[in-house]
Amino acid sequence: MKKKTILSCISCAVLMLLTACSNDDTTPTENSKVDATKAIEFKVDFADYNSEQQVDMTRTGGKGEEAVQQTIDLGNGIVAQCTLQRDTTRKSKAAPTRVLENDTYTMLAYDPVTHALKGEVTGTVTWGVFTPTSTNPDIFLTPGTYEFVLYNSKFTRSGNNLTVTRANAGDAYLGRTTYTVTAAPKKQSVAFTMKHVGASVKIKLTGYMDFTGVTGTLSSVNSTAVPGSSTYDASTGTWTTGTGAAMTANTTFDGSWEMQYYSPSYTAITNAGTAFMPATDVSKLKLTFTGGNIYKINMAGASLTFNPASTLKLDANGAYVLNVKLMYHFLYLMSDGSRGFIEETTYGGGTKTPIAVVVSQSKHLAVALEDANNGNPCVWSTLDPMYTQYNKSAKTESNAKDLLTLCNGYSETWDASASVDNTTVKGTSTNFPAFKAAGDYTPTLPSGVHLTGKMVGKKWHLPSAGEWMVAYSALGFAKLSDVTASIYGFDGSYFDWYCTLADVAFTQVGARLWSSAILGTSKYYHSSSELTESYYPHRAVIQTYLPVNHAYRWWFGHHTNWDGYVRAFINYDE
DSSP, rough: HHHHHHHHHHHHHHHHHHHHHHHTTTEEHHHHHEEEHHHEEEEEEEOOOOTTTTTTTOOOSTTTTEEEEEEEEEESSSSEEEEEEEEEEOOOOOOOGGTTTTOEEEEEEEEEETTTEEEEEEEEEETTEEESSSSSSEEEEEEEEEEEEEEETTEEEEEEEEEEGGGTTOEEEEEEEEEOOOOOOOOOEEEEEEEESSEEEEEEEEEEOOOOOEEEEEEESSSTEOOEEEETTTTTTTTEEEEEEOOOOEEEEEOOOOOOTSSOOOEBBBBSOOOEETTTGGGGGGEEEEEETTEEEEEEEEEEEOSSOOOOOOOOOOEEEEEEEEEOOOOOTTTTSSSEOOBBTTTTTBBBBBEEEEEEEETTTEESSSGGGGGGOEEEESSSSOOOOTTTTOOOOGGGGGGGGOHHHHHOOOOOGGTTTSOOOOOOOTTOOOHHHHTOOOOOTTTOOOOOOGGGTOOOEEOOOOHHHHHHHHOOHHHHOOOOOOOOHHHHHHHEEEEEHHHHHHHHTOOOOOHHHHSOOOOEEEEEEEEOSSSSEEEEEEEEOOTTTTTEEEESSSSSSSBBBBEEEEEHHH
């Protein structure tokens, strides 16, 4: 009897265990419906901006297009070129607990055929899982296929319509997924990918000189240009763009992090992106500078409107960079003797052919786009290299800096009275190859283009040290005050300038790089000036660009027969 009792107890225990196991494998139901909040684990992942985009942004006409516009004159001595592209600087995904961790989320369940609402529940997202917190958290669903929608508190709901304003576009998240609910197993899994409703736009400034204190506003071009809201029909998954509204967002730019003078370019980017509703037309945005400097020009008041060749609208969950390349508005001497900016040349959409860069309007002085003597070096003089003075304007060692104030290259090239012997015209003399190379210089012109107007018969000359200083200052913001008066500080010392900016003046109109700081080798250029000193009674001034530190220096060659390159200058007529 005792044995039968023990066996009976064991049988009951086994039956209870089997029953328990059976219950674990069965989804909780009510009238044959599944309690989705208990039977399903809703996993939530927060996608980064551009999560659906490829990194390659070079193609045209697609989601990764780069829209380029023509050069814009800002009216303050600066021109801008704008491009808009996807922000390929991908950020690490924020942990779900750090993404609006104190926010409230609402989940809706819809019939995918009838679009009828089948249930809703509110909750929070913690460690990537949606947890119901409402007083009635259950959603009982008949096994079958459903569309689940999850959104956060940045929406305003009216029935099935979820509305987001532009003010909340950056923080509004929404996910939608389709899942077939089954009666078993108990624990099912539904994954949501939450994406930004809005698009984010940053502004990146690029220039050839460091930026300081740049601020601005990004605004709509008028009061109806930018969508102020968008409405999502949760039952069908469709968006409707709301009416337009005016917008203005203050922008502050990081200062240039690049080392002054040493970088080939400088950048400044907005600290944060500006949020917009999807379908915003980029051509309706305007950037206005409210402060800051570049190229020693105050940017306040300058503005530009982005105007791509084709309509370009922002995508939801898209991150963009509006690149604004700020370029100094160099003035050019044209083949017909006129002056104009790059947009007037054949390189900027105009019709004129540039032949020189203007370095001083007050002095009517311009520097040729290419080296003379077919780009080959030559000597200053073939005569006595050390002990004979040739220029009346030669300075002594104690007055070396005075050479940088003399703008008499034309006289020393073409006037016999500038020579010690009152006879020699160096511009025509084979005894002075550097002068003659400058005097013989003729610009290389495209087929069918000729020198006309006041350029016909106009003479070029070997620039003086002072004219070189003018060019350094105009093209690369070199400062005469940096140059010391002492010959030993003057001779061989390095002086800062923005050599890449100077090079742009030439390369943007088809000429070769001017500064050897980029060429990677030292390149010496002759001047017409001459210095006397006690050890070597006379020597010609030669200047050079150095590749090491993006600086220039003055170099006094002890011998007039040292090789150097020739760059001709010209005094043009008004």
